[in-house]
Amino acid sequence: MGKAIDPDWAAQEASDFAQSRANRIARNAVTATNVMQAARDTSAMRTYHDTYGISVPKTAEITNQRQSGRCWMFSAMNVARHATMKYLDVDTFEFSQAYGMFYDKLEKANAMLERIIATRDLPFDSREVCYILDDGMSDGGYWPFAMNLIKKYGLVPKDAMPETACSKSSSEMDAQLERLLHRDAGILRKAAADGVDEDLLHAQKDEMLDEVYRVLAICLGEPPQHFDLEVKVGPACQAEESKISEVAPTPKDLGAKGEDEDKAAKPVRILRDFGLTPLEFAAHYVPFDPDDYVNLVSMPGDTRPYGHVYHLTLTDSVIDGTPIRLLNVAPEVLDQAAIASLKAGIPVSMSCDVMQNFPRHIEDFKYVLSLDGVDMDGLFDVDFDMDRTSMLDMRETSLTHAMTFQGVELNEDGTPKAWRIENSWGKEQGKDGYLIASAGWFHLYGGEVIVKREFVDDETLKMWDELPAEDVTPWSGLAAGFAKKRL
Structure with missing residues (x-):
């Protein structure tokens, strides 16, 4: 065992601390305002300007992941939406992160249980099994996670699958998913220990995913299989003209006037594309x-x-x-x-x-x-x-x-x-x-x-x-x- 702290040393430290004016000032500042506020250097901070060459x-528009760990998904979708905004000639657009979250959780559940089957011969407290159990259903992720979801399930606009209480604050949903998957992991490992062959373990896993899907649908809503796209678009929209119509009456019909008469006379255009699948939407409108x-x-x-x-x-x-x-x-x-x-x-x-x-x-x-x-x-x-x-x-x-x-x-x-x-x-x-x-x-x-x-x-x-x-x-x-x- 290492050397213990001597109480006399701690008492001397207290005495020495109190004798320093700088210590007393720092203590008063931090205990009143917290560390970051007391440590900020405004002279340095004010040299940074929000101007960029x-x-x-x-x-x-700025997105909000709320109390969830989906930053990687938001970042990826914020990059992807730039291509959609340019294609539609719109100032803003947002994909449904709840839709991405649904399939991310479903895929993570499948991957977690597949890894439990693959590591069935390892001790339950091995580092590999512990990592699988601890990290399998977290909100976190990487860029390839989002890319795989887009390729496999496509994308939908946010209004086709809006945020829910559970996507905005995911901890309660995650707790139940983790409980369910931990139960399932125990069942699979016990079955493997009892001699059940790998094919039957995979069949059990497939049945377990039914319950995962049910929990996700209750928490996030059912992901749309088809939806209607209806969105105002700009004059440079690259979509099929047959799917674009003007809102009547147009500003020109009303004799719009003003300093910017050309702008005032531009009609409002709406793109309508009905019965899209998420993969069709991604293929047609997300270049x-x-x-x-x-x-x-x-x-x-x-x-x-x-x-x-x-x-x-x-x-x-x-x-x-x-x-x-x-x-x-x-x-x-x-x-x-x-x-x-x-x-x-x-x-x-x-x-x-x-x-x-x-x-x-x-x-x-x-x-x-x-x-x-x-x-x-x-x-x-x-x-x-x-x-x-x-x-x-x-x-x-x-x-x-x-x-x-x-x-x-x-x-x-x-x-x-x-x-x-x-x-x-x-x-x-x-x-x-x-x-x-x-x-x-x-x-x-x-x-x-x-x-x-x-x-x-x-x-x-x-x-x-x-x-x-x-x-x-x-x-x-x-x-x-x-x-x-x-x-």
Whole structure:
């Protein structure tokens, strides 16, 4: 046993602490206002401005994942909807995240039980089985989870399957799903121990999914098999003209006048397409290729060399879907790929450890993510400094939250100075739903972007296409930082 704390030492520490004026001031500030408010450096924060030399020209209304861990789904759909907005010539659009959540949970339940069958010969307290049981039904996920759902089940507009109490606040639904799946896992493992063959175990699993579907339908509503698309569209809408009609009477019929007479005279146009399936909607109105993206991460360290592609075992949510592939490269590669995409007017899905140095609940500058805006070292007179490699090794940081780059301000040498980030926590959070992240903050606490192939340099793209993925367990040092996004 190690050496115990001496009470006399603690008493001396108390005496020494009280004699320091800085300690007393810091104590009074923190106990009255909490840590982040006391540590904020307004002189530094006010140097960050919400202006960007490169910005996606048309961004939609801010989304809100509420009290659920679906950030990865919102980020992916916020990228995909950009293509739909351009196709329909509309200022905003939103896909149904409840529809995606329904099938995500159903697929995760299937994957969890399949893994329980595959590990039936391992002890119940083995690390593999514990991970499957602990993480199987979480809200968290990765970009490929969303892409597999789009390819398999399509998409629907939000009004075709709106949010419910359980999609907005998922903990109660998740608790019942976890209980059900834990029960089912125990039944399958007992059956395997009793000598039931694998075919019969899979048959049992299929019956168990009936109950999972029922729980999901009760909590989220039944996902639509067909729906009617009716939406106002702009003059540059690329849909079939036969499906578009003008609202009568038109402004021109009414003799509209004004300073902007041309604009006033434009008729209102409505696109109507009846009886669509979700796959038909995705094919016709979402010109977005889920297979056209490269998943870049930057995870430095001796056990995480750059130039390698990794696959996390026990993690893919859709059996026989596209597996997770993560290409580890230097942070500058992520920067330049994201900049190239934004220059083309296409938003970028990104991930970071969002709660690091995030003054989310302070009154002023609650939207600034920077390395100099929050002075914890000065507040506590403690050196908290860690480099990114050490933080990954010691489990101090991981990619906890997915959002979307919508703009970037560049330095004179073309490197990023600050990023404009679209969040999915509603308009009231941050600055009208957006955050500002300094380039230094993203290098230290960021670490993932997903971009179209055309925006990746040739050398990196060659590695992505040709390198085999190396399997790593989710708990290994090699996988440090690759946590599921779930905030």
